[in-house]
Amino acid sequence: MAVTMAEISKLRKLTGAGMMDCKNALTETNGDIEAAKEIIRKKGQAVAAKREDREASEGCVLAAAKGDFAAIVALKCETDFVAKNESFVELTRNILNAALDAKAANMDAVKALEINGTPVANLIVDEIGKTGEKMELGYYEAITAPYTTAYVHPGNKLATIVGLNLPDTDYQVAHDVAMQAAAMSPLAVSREDVPADVVAKELEIAKEKARQEGKKEEMLDKIAQGRLNKFYQEVCLLEQAFVKEPKENIQQYLHSHNKDLTVVAFKRVTLNEE
Structure with a gap:
């Protein structure tokens, strides 16, 4: 049987498939819309299987x-x-x-x-x-x-x-x-939410950097803690400088609107x- 443009348009609206894909599916199923929809879906499954090893970036x-x-x-x-x-x-x-x-x-x-x-x-x-x-x-x-x-x-x-x-x-x-x-x-x-392994790594990096700078061994823990505080200010949302007003951090910005926020x-x- 001949497939009409109205049938093709209806199937295209239902599936979003291309005109030729809809026409071919309807021709194959003698105008059966539901069967044609299944053919188009199976085509999608076939394409999905072929593209499985591709990168979706x-x-x-x-x-x-x-x-x-x-x-x-x-x-x-x-x-x-x-x-x-x-x-x-x-x-x-x-x-x-x-x-x-x-x-x-x-x-x-x-x-x-x-x-x-x-x-x-x-x-x-x-x-x-x-x-x-x-x-x-x-x-x-x-x-x-x-x-x-x-x-x-x-x-x-x-x-x-x-x-x-x-x-x-x-x-x-x-x-x-x-x-x-x-x-x-x-x-x-907040700093309480930073994973312990990340904190430990940052402390070790800070100590090693201080050693390379020639700092005394007994001062390393204090220096590392100071650098860890700076790290917190960079990575903790509440301690970050507010991009719209860098003189205050996010917690201060929130408290300026409501002290409990x-x-x-x-x-x-x-x-x-x-």
């Missing part, structure tokens, strides 16, 4: 906050061209929104979600079929706090989410902190080389 990173929950999703692909494609960005956004609605705790929970009755994994395979590129969920981060906010840097390659301890936090204040986390890539919220959590995801 590009992608789209989006973040959003909803009440006391915020999340970041990074959907990865092979090229920047596909990463900027509206269909790819929309898929990333749909996965993020589903994760927010479900308050998904981790990557496995996101992969188990369904969007309009279709599993997330199948939606990614469908997108692979459209583009011919390897795709995968690269990162997923989430936080729960009395107040949450999100920041997505222009270009969709970098995003942060921040949780604060007071539910009535001013939006701009929270947004400033999220932008700070994006710009300055902190390692932890502080950051309780943050996450940062980037696909950029740093």
Whole structure:
């Protein structure tokens, strides 16, 4: 039977596949839309299998906050061209929104979600079929706090989410902190959160540097501790100099708005080389 343009257009709208792929699938199935959809999906699975050993280093990173929950999703692909494609960005956004609605705790929970009755994994395979590129969920981060906010840097390659301890936090204040986390890539919220092995390594580096500078052995611990304090000011979000007003750190900036306000959590995801 002859395939009509209306049928091709309908299948294309349902799958996002190319015109010729839709025409061929409908021709093969004698106009059966559901069977044609399955053919296109299998094509996506075949492409996915072929591209399995390829590197997906590009992608789209989006973040959003909803009440006391915020999340970041990074959907990865092979090229920047596909990463900027509206269909790819929309898929990333749909996965993020589903994760927010479900308050998904981790990557496995996101992969188990369904969007309009279709599993997330199948939606990614469908997108692979459209583009011919390897795709995968690269990162997923989430936080729960009395107040949450999100920041997505222009270009969709970098995003942060921040949780604060007071539910009535001013939006701009929270947004400033999220932008700070994006710009300055902190390692932890406070010095108490810096992993012990990192602290030990920094102390040893500081001691060795002091030795090379000819400092006396009995002074090394004191010198190393002083340099560790400087390290904390560089990598701890609350101690970092505020990029908008370097004379004060982030904790001081927060306290200037509310003496009880502080950051309780943050996450940062980037696909950029740093």
